[in-house]
Amino acid sequence: MADNVYKLRDKNSESEKITINLGYVDLGRIDLLVQEGFYSNRSDFIRTAIRNQLASEGEAVKQSIIKQTLELGLRDYSKADLEAVKAAGEKLEIKVLGLARIAPDVTPELALATIESITVLGALQASAELKSTLAERIR
Structure with a gap:
């Protein structure tokens, strides 16, 4: 049965929606980075932050x-x-x-x-x- 194990790709159709609460200052800082063009939107920033944290904890x-x-x-x-x-x-x-x-x-x-x-x-x-x-x- 191991032949039906697949590595997941990063696709929106293969993702789960989550909700988080952020303080207004943190949210404003994210909006500022989006406004300055560092990220395309809030979700892009949050996904990038999560991936970076997971990479740092990879081992x-x-x-x-x-x-x-x-x-x-x-x-x-x-x-x-x-x-x-x-x-x-x-x-x-x-x-x-x-x-x-x-x-x-x-x-x-x-x-x-x-x-x-x-x-x-x-x-x-x-x-x-x-x-x-x-x-x-x-x-």
Whole structure:
């Protein structure tokens, strides 16, 4: 199943919207940098700042990924993947840093039979019914 792990690209369609609170002075300083042409808009500044901070903490992040045995990027779980896990009499411990997607045709019964736990640092895409069914297994 490792053949369906993909490195995420920086694309708006593959991003998650977040909300942050900033003080007025910090917001004004960002607006000043945008006005002066250093950044195209507030979001551009914030994305750049986040990437720079993540780069400066890169080694710590890398070590934590290894220590926690996280898969990095996009991880898809299809109905066929889970049926194969069930046929083998195994259960998955899903651990992803990025985006984990469980196919819409996966039934709650199949998910319960094959998924022991889910840890996602980033985002989990699954049906509302599946998320509700697996709520106690999502960490």
